[in-house]
Amino acid sequence: xxxxxxxxxxxxxxxxxxxxxxxxxxxxxxxxxxxxxxxxxxxxxxxxxxxxxxxxxxxxxxxxxxxxxxxxxxxxxxxxxxxxxxxxxxx
Numbered sequence: 786x787x788x789x790x791x792x793x794x795x796x797x798x799x800x801x802x803x804x805x806x807x808x809x810x811x812x813x814x815x816x817x818x819x820x821x822x823x824x825x826x827x828x829x830x831x832x833x834x835x836x837x838x839x840x841x842x843x844x845x846x847x848x849x850x851x852x853x854x855x856x857x858x859x860x861x862x863x864x865x866x867x868x869x870x871x872x873x874x875x876x
Contacts, residue, residue, distance in 0.1 A: 816856055823849035 806811070826846030833839040 812856065812860065816853060819849045819853035819856065823853060862875075 816851060823846045826842045826849060830839045830842035833842060
């Protein structure tokens with residue numbers, strides 16, 4: 786079995802060094818969902834005439850944009866880690 790894998794029901798404290806194909810597919814889907822939700826909220830806010838509803842939709846869109854940015858930053862930082870670890874193993 787995998788090393789450092791938590792037992793069932795426990796949370797991982799650090800991400801694994803390598804992601805499975807299924808993990809990558811899920812992250813790709815999650816990025817798509819967050820970006821789509823942000824775009825829809827923005828589109829609906831632009832069509833709204835009620836100021837309170839418009840503000841709520843803009844806040845929702847910003848929240849989804851933030852989630853998208855967080856996921857993307859995690860993935861980008863993981864690439865630099867992979868490059869570092871890859872360089873360590875290749876030397």
